Amino acid sequence: xxxxxxxxTIFNFENYGELLxxxxxxxxxxxxxxxLGGMVGTFVMKRDLAFAVHGISELSxxxxxxxxLIGADIVLGSLIGSVAAALLLxxxxxxxxEKNSIIGVIMPFGLGLGILxxxxxxxxxANKFGLLTGQIVSVDTVQLQALAGTAVVxxxxxxxxxxxxxxxxxxxxxxxxxxxxxxxxxxxxxxxLGVSVALSIQIVGALLVLALLITxxxxxxxxxxxxxxxxxxxxVFAMTATVGGILLALGSRIPISPYVTTLSFLIYVICRIIxxxxxxxxxxxxxxxxxxxxxxxxxxxx
Amino acid sequence: xxxxxxxRGAGLKxxxxxxxxxxxxxxxTGEFFAVLGxxxxxxxxxxxxxxxxxxLHSGQVELGGRPVERGSRRIGYIPQQKSFAxxxxxxxxxxxxxxxDGHRWGLRLSGKRVNRRIDELLELVGASDYAKVPLxxxxxxxxxxxxxxxxxxxxxxxxxxxxPLLSLDLHHQLAVSALINQQCRERNSAVVFVTHExxxxxDYVDRVLYLAGGQFRVGTPEEVMTTEVLSELYDxxxxxxxxxxxxxxxxxxxxxxxFHDDAHSGLAEGH
Numbered sequence: 248x249x250x251x252x253x254x255x256t257i258f259n260f261e262n263y264g265e266l267l268x269x270x271x272x273x274x275x276x277x278x279x280x281x282x283l284g285g286m287v288g289t290f291v292m293k294r295d296l297a298f299a300v301h302g303i304s305e306l307s308x309x310x311x312x313x314x315x316l317i318g319a320d321i322v323l324g325s326l327i328g329s330v331a332a333a334l335l336l337x338x339x340x341x342x343x344x345e346k347n348s349i350i351g352v353i354m355p356f357g358l359g360l361g362i363l364x365x366x367x368x369x370x371x372x373a374n375k376f377g378l379l380t381g382q383i384v385s386v387d388t389v390q391l392q393a394l395a396g397t398a399v400v401x402x403x404x405x406x407x408x409x410x411x412x413x414x415x416x417x418x419x420x421x422x423x424x425x426x427x428x429x430x431x432x433x434x435x436x437x438x439x440l441g442v443s444v445a446l447s448i449q450i451v452g453a454l455l456v457l458a459l460l461i462t463x464x465x466x467x468x469x470x471x472x473x474x475x476x477x478x479x480x481x482x483v484f485a486m487t488a489t490v491g492g493i494l495l496a497l498g499s500r501i502p503i504s505p506y507v508t509t510l511s512f513l514i515y516v517i518c519r520i521i522x523x524x525x526x527x528x529x530x531x532x533x534x535x536x537x538x539x540x541x542x543x544x545x546x547x548x549x
Numbered sequence: 550x551x552x553x554x555x556x557r558g559a560g561l562k563x564x565x566x567x568x569x570x571x572x573x574x575x576x577x578t579g580e581f582f583a584v585l586g587x588x589x590x591x592x593x594x595x596x597x598x599x600x601x602x603x604x605l606h607s608g609q610v611e612l613g614g615r616p617v618e619r620g621s622r623r624i625g626y627i628p629q630q631k632s633f634a635x636x637x638x639x640x641x642x643x644x645x646x647x648x649x650d651g652h653r654w655g656l657r658l659s660g661k662r663v664n665r666r667i668d669e670l671l672e673l674v675g676a677s678d679y680a681k682v683p684l685x686x687x688x689x690x691x692x693x694x695x696x697x698x699x700x701x702x703x704x705x706x707x708x709x710x711x712x713p714l715l716s717l718d719l720h721h722q723l724a725v726s727a728l729i730n731q732q733c734r735e736r737n738s739a740v741v742f743v744t745h746e747x748x749x750x751x752d753y754v755d756r757v758l759y760l761a762g763g764q765f766r767v768g769t770p771e772e773v774m775t776t777e778v779l780s781e782l783y784d785x786x787x788x789x790x791x792x793x794x795x796x797x798x799x800x801x802x803x804x805x806x807x808f809h810d811d812a813h814s815g816l817a818e819g820h
Contacts, residue, residue, distance in 0.1 A: 293638055406656055414651035417639050420628055421699070424600050425652045426620010472640050472683040532640070532681035 259498030266497045272386040276394055277493045280450050280459065281486030283398045286405060287443045288464030289474075289481050290436060293416040297461045299336055299437075302350035303444045305357035306332035308453035311378050312364035321378070322393070325453075326445040332357070333441030337434035361453075380502040381452035394446060401439050401446075408432060413474065450489060451504045458508040459485060466515040469522035484514045551614050553578050553707055553739045554599065558608035561594055567763045568594060570607070574758065574767060578706065579737040581730065581753045583744060583770075586760035587801065592743045595760070596709050599741065600626060612707065620652060625705030625738075627713045627729070630693045635685035641695055642667050642680045648699030670698040674728055690721030697728045708732055710742045714749050722749045729753075747774070748795045770796070 291300060310328020314321045332353060339349055365375045386394070405412075414422040415429045423429050440460075447459045463484035467477045492507030552575035560570035568591030576582050584592050597603035598610055601619035610617050612624070633639070645667050650657060657663060671677045674694045679687060687695070693713060700708060710729060714722045730753040733740045742750060747757070747770065757773045759766045761782040766773045773779075774796050779787040788799040 289638075407654055409656050410647075410651055410653050414647045417633075417637060418644070418647060418651075420631075421626065421647070422651065424602065424620075424626045424628070425648075426601075426618075427652050468636070468638050472638050473681075474638070474643055477638060531683060531686050532679070534678040536678065 256499055257501060258495070261498055263498065270493065270497060272388060272391045273493055274490055276386045276391050277450060277489035278486055279395050279398045280447055281463075281489040282482055283401060283443055284447055284459035284489075285463050285482030285485035286402060286478065287440060288460045288462075288485065289467070289478050290405075290412060290416060291440065291460055292464045292468055293413065294433075294436070296440065297457065297465075298347055298350050299333075300440065300444060300457060300460050302336065302354045302357070303329045303332040303441055304448060304453045304456040305354045305361070307357075307441075307445050307448055308378055309357040309360040309364065311448065311453070312361040312368070312375075315370070315374060315378070316364045316368045322390075322445070322449065325378075325448050326442065328357070329445040329448075330438060330441035333437040333444075334434070337437030376502070377452070378448075379452045379454050381448070381450050381455065381504040381507075386449075394449070397442060398446060401442050404435075405439055408435060412436060451507050452502070455504045455508050458488065458504075458511040462508075462511040462515050463488065466511075466518040469515070469518040470525075484511070484518075488514065552576060553580075554610075554612055554741070556598075556608065556610045559598070559605050559610055560607035561591055561598065561603070562606050569760055569763065569765050572608070572765060576707075576739050576741065576756075578739055579733060581733050581740045581742065581750070581755045582758065583742045583747060583750060583754045583756070584758045584760065585745060585747055586765075587745065590760040590762075592745070592760060593711055595758075596626075596711050596741065596743055599707070599709055600624065622703045623706045625700035625703060625708045627693075627696050627700045627708070627710040629712045629715050630689050630696070630717060632689055633684045633687075633692060637683065637685045639684045640681050641676060641684060641687060641691075642671060644684055644695050645670050645698045645702060648702035666702070670702060673701065674698045675724075688721075690717050690725070693717060693721065693725050694728070697725060701732060704736065706738055708738050708740045710740065710744075712744055713742075714744065714746075726750045726753065751794065751796065774798075 291297060307325040307329035310331075311321045311325035313319075313328075314324025335353070336346060336349060339345070361378070365378070368375065411422065411427045412432050412435075414425070415427050415432045419429055443460065444456055447456050451459055464477070464481040466484050467480035471477050471480065488507050488511040491510050492503055495506045495510075496503045554574070554576040556572050556574040559572040559574070561568045562570070584595055586592050594603055598605055599612070599617060601617040601621065612618075612621065646657075646663060649663060649666060649670075668677070668680075671680050674697050676691065676694050676698060679691060684692065684695075696713070708729060713725060713729070717725065726749050729740055729742070730750075732738050733753070742754070744750065747754065751770065754770055756768060757766075757770050759773050759779070759782060761779075762784060764782050766778055766782060774789055776787065776789045779789055779798060783802055785802055786800055790797045790799060
């Protein structure tokens with residue numbers, strides 16, 4: 248295969264208009280997942296859970312593989328796997344270090360189980376591959392409705408716990424003193440995260456969930472610290488990656504995930520450069536006043 | 550007049566170790582009350598009792614005539630200075646905002662009113678100039694000013710401070726303690742100030758609770774900070790020297806302890 252053929256395999260825009268009609272559901276699914284991933288991702292970053300997302304996705308993969316093996320609903324299987332993993336982490340891993348070692352233990356176990364189930368499965372190979380790399384092109388209306396419905400529920404619950412969860416994430420000691428149920432929120436968020444991972448796996452696959460749940464939020468944090476701006480950018484980045492990825496992948500026979508992850512990565516690189524240039528310029532929003540002696544209002548009291 | 554904070558026969562012990570027992574105490578509005586003592590004497594635990602985070606082993610504790618409850622809006626809390634990570638996704642004003650409505654469910658809808666109040670609080674502690682600077686890029690002293698603003702957000706009747714001056718330079722020590730005193734005198738809040746170094750706040754302190762060796766003394770600094778009282782509390786020869794309005798205690802059993810050790814054991818105490 249020469250380079251031209253490869254390029255044509257990756258980017259193929261023949262009959263684009265007709266194809267576009269066929270994948271409307273997929274585009275909507277991508278948009279919904281981008282919205283969800285962008286929102287949840289900001290909290291994943293605040294709570295330093297990037298590694299946990301990876302761990303959850305491996306167990307989710309095991310659940311999906313098991314469902315495939317016994318002929319059950321794959322989405323349900325991956326949902327059960329990821330929520331179980333999330334709960335386990337939420338209950339057991341209180342301290343960060345402990346959490347990381349538990350994830351490190353769970354991850355290979357889940358992946359191993361998944362491979363075992365896939366090896367036992369005798370159906371189409373494409374189904375196996377899809378679990379790891381995503382397969383959004385075949386979303387029908389019923390699936391889309393279920394996906395959107397679940398995502399809306401997750402977003403509503405997230406909105407309900409938005410303020411105390413932010414408080415507990417960035418300033419836990421103070422939040423506890425203020426009466427915020429820090430531990431309950433931690434477990435609650437893990438469940439939301441588990442559901443989000445299970446939903447995202449359908450589009451990017453178990454191996455690449457991070458591109459949807461981490462990269463957009465991480466990129467947004469490189470260019471802003473304002474909670475509102477970070478949320479907005481994170482959602483825009485995630486939706487750009489998913490919808491853009493689907494549009495680019497349309498004509499080719501390659502899975503969708505490389506397009507999504509590459510877009511996501513490029514956005515991150517650009518944001519990092521912008522953030523780097525800015526911090527070198529020394530700009531951080533501080534108002535500098537010239538030659539005003541001693542801080543206003545506070546007398547030193549000595 | 551009912552006192553703002555009252556403890557009756559209060560006792561606290563972890564396992565078999567008694568931190569204090571039979572503590573009767575009343576703290577009034579507008580009073581600047583310091584809690585002193587060596588590491589592990591239960592200073593931080595005393596605050597945690599008032600915060601409702603720590604159950605008493607015996608006795609009762611009331612705040613404004615009612616049992617203490619976790620997350621009471623009548624309490625403001627300033628924790629030990631603990632620097633935020635450089636990449637904390639929060640600006641100075643967002644930290645103050647958390648003190649204002651971070652405990653409420655849902656999203657913040659009434660943005661304008663909240664923003665105005667945040668601006669007021671930032672102005673009050675002299676932090677307006679760095680309102681939009683990421684938290685992680687502020688100095689320890691600047692962060693601690695924001696902690697004061699955060700604690701004052703609910704205009705609390707009682708301000709609980711846990712070694713708020715620890716690891717601050719002298720300039721910021723003076724500024725932060727002046728801010729706390731201002732809330733005490735102008736807004737008539739009671740201040741409970743846990744510290745192991747009385748001098749930065751000696752001009753403000755009305756009364757002292759000194760905890761040591763499972764015992765305690767309550768009284769004005771003049772009554773408590775004496776050679777006789779401290780020698781008795783520590784059960785060894787301790788000498789108190791007064792110079793220039795400052796108090797120097799010589800011969801403390803744990804005098805070799807450094808500030809940072811105390812910060813760690815202070816956290817461990819809570820468990």
